Amino acid sequence: MKAVIYARYSSDSQREESIDGQIRECTQDCEKNGITIVNHYIDRAFSAKTDNRPEFLQMIKDSAKGNFEAIIVWKLDRFSRNRYDSAHYKALLRKNGVKVVSATENIADGPEGIILESLLEGMAEYYSAELSVKVTRGHTENALKCKYNGGTLTFGYRIDEDKHYQLNPETAPVVLEIFEMYDSGITMQKICDYLNEKGVKSVRGKNIDLNFIRGILHNPRYKGEYVYRDIVIPGGIPQIVSPELYDSVQYRIATSRKATGRRTDDDAYIFTTKLFCGTCKSYMVGESGTSCTGNKYHYYRCVNTKKKKLCDAKHKSIRKDKLEEVVIGHIKKMLMDDGFVNHLATKAFELQEKESSELPLLRKQLEETEKGIENMLNAIQAGLLNDSTKKRLDDLEVLKSELEASIIKEEIRKPTYTFEQIYFYIMSFRDVDTDTVRGRKTLVDHFVNSIVVFDDKILINLNYKKGSKQISFKEIENSGLSSGLVSSLGPS
Numbered sequence: 001m002k003a004v005i006y007a008r009y010s011s012d013s014q015r016e017e018s019i020d021g022q023i024r025e026c027t028q029d030c031e032k033n034g035i036t037i038v039n040h041y042i043d044r045a046f047s048a049k050t051d052n053r054p055e056f057l058q059m060i061k062d063s064a065k066g067n068f069e070a071i072i073v074w075k076l077d078r079f080s081r082n083r084y085d086s087a088h089y090k091a092l093l094r095k096n097g098v099k100v101v102s103a104t105e106n107i108a109d110g111p112e113g114i115i116l117e118s119l120l121e122g123m124a125e126y127y128s129a130e131l132s133v134k135v136t137r138g139h140t141e142n143a144l145k146c147k148y149n150g151g152t153l154t155f156g157y158r159i160d161e162d163k164h165y166q167l168n169p170e171t172a173p174v175v176l177e178i179f180e181m182y183d184s185g186i187t188m189q190k191i192c193d194y195l196n197e198k199g200v201k202s203v204r205g206k207n208i209d210l211n212f213i214r215g216i217l218h219n220p221r222y223k224g225e226y227v228y229r230d231i232v233i234p235g236g237i238p239q240i241v242s243p244e245l246y247d248s249v250q251y252r253i254a255t256s257r258k259a260t261g262r263r264t265d266d267d268a269y270i271f272t273t274k275l276f277c278g279t280c281k282s283y284m285v286g287e288s289g290t291s292c293t294g295n296k297y298h299y300y301r302c303v304n305t306k307k308k309k310l311c312d313a314k315h316k317s318i319r320k321d322k323l324e325e326v327v328i329g330h331i332k333k334m335l336m337d338d339g340f341v342n343h344l345a346t347k348a349f350e351l352q353e354k355e356s357s358e359l360p361l362l363r364k365q366l367e368e369t370e371k372g373i374e375n376m377l378n379a380i381q382a383g384l385l386n387d388s389t390k391k392r393l394d395d396l397e398v399l400k401s402e403l404e405a406s407i408i409k410e411e412i413r414k415p416t417y418t419f420e421q422i423y424f425y426i427m428s429f430r431d432v433d434t435d436t437v438r439g440r441k442t443l444v445d446h447f448v449n450s451i452v453v454f455d456d457k458i459l460i461n462l463n464y465k466k467g468s469k470q471i472s473f474k475e476i477e478n479s480g481l482s483s484g485l486v487s488s489l490g491p492s
Contacts (some may be wrong), residue, residue, distance in 0.1 A: 001285075003030060003101070004039040006059060007076045019044065022074035029103035030072060033283040034303045038068050058465070060089055063096040070273060074100045094445070099273050141252040143228035144238035153201050154221055155212075156240055164399055165226075165237040172240050178216050179241045183249050188213045217249055268437040269300065269320065270444050271327075271451060277302040278454035279313035286320065300453075314455040327451065327460055328434050332442045333429050334462065345423040366403040374395050 007022040019042055030037050041059040059071065071093070073079050079100055080086035091101060139149045149165040156175040160167045174195070181191050188210055195208040201214055220227055223246040226236025227271040269286030277284055284300040291297065298320040304311035334340055379385075429446070433439040449461040 001033050002038050002040060003035045003068060003072050004059065004062075004067045004068045005030075005037060006041045006043075006056065006078060007042045007074065007186050008056070009052070022078065025074055026072045026103045028243060032303075034285065035072070035283075037072075055099045060092060063093050063098045066097070067280045069098060071098060071100045072103055073100065074103055076100070101273055111321070122253070139228065140231070143226070143233075146226045146233055149228060153203050154219065155216065156222065157237070161202045165221075167238050167240065175216060176223055178213065179222070179245055180250055182213075183216060185253065188217075217253060218247070222246060267440070269298075270324065270437065270441045271300060271448075274444065274448055275300055275323075276450060276452045277311060277313055278452045278459070280304050280311040282311070284318070284453065287317070308318050313453075315453050318453055323451075323458075324440060326458065327448065328440055328443060330460060331447050331462070332430075332434065334447070335426075341423065343421060345426055347424075348422050349417075349419045362403055362407050366400065366407065369396055369400045369403060373400065 005023055005026045007019050007026070008021055023040065023042075027037065029035075038063075043053045043055045059140040062068075063071075071079070076086075080089065093100065115341055126361065142149050142163070146165070148159045148165065153159065154165075156168055156172045157165045160166050170275045178191055178195075181194070182188065184319065192208050192210055200208055216222070220232075220429065221237060222240045223243045224235050224237060224239035226233040252465060271284075272286060275284040276282065280302065282302055282304050284302050286298065287301045288296060299317045300320060301317040302311050302313060305313070305316040373396045376389055376396060379389055380393070415424065424457040429443065432442055447463050449463050453462070
């Protein structure tokens with residue numbers, strides 16, 4: 001796993017770990033757990049109470065590039081001291097496939113914050129979807145008229161003044177040539193080389209690659225079909241290749257296709273960064289292996305037994321499917337408890353009322369400013385008008401306007417949800433499809449703090465009122481949850 005380290009020294013505290021100290025401990029943790037550090041982001045003399053952290057904001061921006069999967073911090077308060085902001089940025093990072101991991105704390109931010117984070121993300125998705133519906137409505141009207149709906153232009157076509165597709169006299173013959181070459185048995189790579197030798201460029205002006213060739217050969221537009229979402233109109237745009245040639249090419253692609261080695265559900269290790277070895281305290285990471293009979297097995301293995309042989313735990317590895325069955329089963333049982341749902345919703349509702357550290361401060365400053373203005377007006381009425389009192393009054397009036405604007409901005413940025421909204425949002429987790437990777441990962445991300453595998457038990461630290469659940473291997477065996485679970489937890 002690739003990660004970056006974020007370190008911060010706050011000017012408002014004299015008892016901070018030094019930057020060097022933070023980096024050293026984060027680096028040691030990464031080395032112990034087999035994590036590759038690809039970059040450092042360091043903010044000196046910046047408080048986590050403000051967003052004015054240039055390296056932090058650059059790190060958030062860089063997370064979209066896919067160069068790292070985790071952000072390692074000395075402590076979670078290095079990331080943010082405000083749960084709302086923490087939830088906001090973690091939601092952005094999660095969309096980019098990046099997690100925040102503490103080098104010294106194997107704890108989550110807490111159940112209420114996790115639910116609040118989820119709620120914020122869910123509401124953002126709702127409003128995004130609402131906007132998307134409006135945009136889609138306009139696009140649908142265009143589609144029914146076979147008009148161009150924006151985006152990258154399809155190679156081989158141009159768009160006329162009425163937004164209809166027309167053949168591009170320079171590139172349309174190239175499309176036909178690609179189809180004919182592939183249909184005659186010429187490989188995609190050779191077609192790619194041939195076009196680059198001729199100096200052909202993509203719509204974006206780039207060299208031709210295999211993805212370009214595949215995109216051309218799979219695009220039904222070239223046989224004259226207008227396609228937008230579920231709208232398909234045969235003959236809606238000018239035809240470049242005949243339907244017969246197009247179908248012939250699709251048959252060749254299908255019959256020559258080999259196993260691509262794409263990631264399957266079995267390859268998705270949803271406990272990554274949350275699963276620990278109880279003996280050496282290191283991460284357990286996903287692995288797969290094939291038995292002598294040809295069956296493929298997926299499991300988690302302690303990194304210290306995998307590389308350095310530094311761990312003598314009894315359960316050095318544990319079957320992925322069996323562990324998921326135990327953990328997901330317990331979460332589902334927890335969610336069916338109405339009392340738990342009510343408790344968590346109450347805590348999340350209370351939390352949003354007290355998490356804004358900025359609003360109370362801004363309102364207090366506004367109150368003090370208004371008192372100052374009142375004092376200045378009283379002084380002026382008493383005949384104490386001079387250049388000094390006039391300048392002071394002007395400064396206070398400007399400050400008042402700025403504070404009022406900041407309060408409005410803060411109130412807009414931080415919406416308040418009703419108890420019912422939060423309650424029903426948590427209830428929605430009952431309907432999560434745990435037969436899919438996405439469904440199982442959703443439950444784990446929101447409700448699992450950490451999982452620790454000991455020699456005699458599994459400790460599941462959950463984000464709810466009592467915090468953890470111990471399940472012994474013997475209990476699992478006798479529970480009937482899974483036949484032969486204990487014996488198959490680890491590969492023989």
